[in-house]
Amino acid sequence: MTQSAQLLERLQLQLPIIQAPMAGTATPQLAAAVSEAGGLGSLGLGASTLAQARQAIRDTRALTARPFNVNFFCHAPAVRDAAREAAWLAHLQPLFDELKADAPTLLEEIYPTFVGDDAMLAMLFDERPAVVSFHFGLPPASTVQALRAAGIYTIASATSVEEAQLIEQAGVDAIVAQGYEAGGHRGVFDPDARDEKLPAFVLLRQLVRQTSLPVIAAGGMMDGAGVQAALQLGAAAAQLGTAFIACPESAASASYRANLLGERAGQTRMTSVLSGRPARGMVNRYIEHGEAPGSPPPAAYPVAYDAAKQLNAAAVKLGQHEFAAQWAGQGAPLARALPAAELMALLAREYGKAAGGC
Ligand SMILES: Cc1cc2nc3c(=O)[nH]c(=O)nc-3n(C[C@H](O)[C@H](O)[C@H](O)COP(=O)(O)O)c2cc1C
Incomplete structure (x- = not known):
């Protein structure tokens, strides 16, 4: 057998x-x-x-x-690093400002x-x-x-x-x-x-x-x-x-479904900026911002995810979906x-x- x-x-x-x-x-x-x-x-x-x-x-x-x-x-539980987390939050601050939302001051291991x-x-x-x-x-x-x-x-x-x-x-x-x-x-x-x-x-x-x-x-x-x-x-x-x-x-x-069935499906990237661990998702503004040249390293997993989820929640309230984790593999166009x-x-x-x- x-x-x-x-x-x-x-x-x-x-x-x-x-x-x-x-x-x-x-x-x-x-x-x-x-x-x-x-x-x-x-x-x-x-x-x-x-x-x-x-x-x-x-x-x-x-x-x-x-x-x-x-x-x-x-x-393994996150190795907490206050300076790294603060630098990551500072990097995300313009996005929170754009959404007129308060950035978190402390991140959690969610x-x-x-x-x-x-x-x-x-x-x-x-x-x-x-x-x-x-x-x-x-x-x-x-x-x-x-x-x-x-x-x-x-x-x-x-x-x-x-x-x-x-x-x-x-x-x-x-x-x-x-x-x-x-x-x-x-x-x-x-x-x-x-x-x-x-x-x-x-x-x-x-x-x-x-x-x-x-x-x-x-x-x-x-x-x-x-x-x-x-x-x-x-x-x-x-x-x-x-x-x-x-x-x-x-x-x-x-929004996730529409992107998966549309042109975005052809552009996925392995990135750590959403959660702190490598994951493949459809490229959006959050990924581009997080990976822009000169960006600091994201906070450790799953601490970085806390920040991303809070930002996305604020965006969704305004009907925006550019900051969501929309995971998809390279086969997505199929x-x-x-x-x-x-x-x-x-x-x-x-x-x-x-x-x-x-
Ligand atoms: C939206 C999404 C969420 C996922 N979440 C998990 C998870 O919670 N646990 C897990 O073991 N794998 C997770 N994976 C990875 C899958 O187990 C699997 O390795 C992957 O989907 C296979 O590649 P494919 O997406 O090209 O089919 C996830 C994949 C996707 C697309």
Whole structure:
């Protein structure tokens, strides 16, 4: 049995397609629709409080009895640096002034890490989602073992062979090979370490050769042909994020959808200025301002995100959307605005066709 067939059997999937966890964009409706269609739906809970996370799991379960994935951030806590944060706020001040909004004087670490969050872990043992996945690092191996002992399948993102090896050593069940073309936050364990910026298929081949775990390809796959190509290269499944943003079930704003389906989709950039960690999104005024020559380095993740979110909230009140985080991968021009069930049916047809045609 291939690793793909084993993964499908273990998670009761009909299609090797995982809708990526997308904090702020994936919803219980989206995840449930994908799971109902035979893929694996996912919730991005990295930005959720304990109560919100529990509610999202319950809301999804009310919509589907099929397995779904819940995802958490395992980042190292921010190293606070008052001078750097003040310089970053000073750099953003003209934007706050333009919006006639008060800039914050102090920034907060808005997303606590899952590592060491015993209450969140206890919630997972209560709720028992079928799959739990990690981004930006790993919890301790003992946590991974405890989740697995509870019958939960575990997945973690890697952007390099070294990260994949740490994932394998921690006893995780499967690895997401996240390429540089992927939308959203890059799952690098240490944002200050050297980054080879490998594309998804290059990383996928290296992980297939150098680890023994099932590898899930992520980055740039937008249609059934892309999924099929990943499987031909040894992937056990494909994880698609950007392809699902324009589904009506997502939480994307009208401006986000319009940009994704318009010219902006062709211009994405990997940038740390929105959140403090590298993430790929559609270029807008905030990114251009943050990266303008002479700009100071952004505050650390997720402190910089606090500033960006406050600025965006002030802008949205005035009907402006140039300061939003509109994450998207390089495949964005191929996005299709279809209900998730229809998109899954189309992906299945294309995948079947690509399988026959190759
Ligand atoms: C809007 C958006 C939000 C994302 N949020 C998360 C997240 O919360 N957790 C996570 O593991 N990955 C997140 N990702 C990354 C995806 O897991 C995946 O690596 C990526 O979407 C694959 O590339 P693609 O967008 O080209 O399909 C996000 C991606 C997008 C587009």
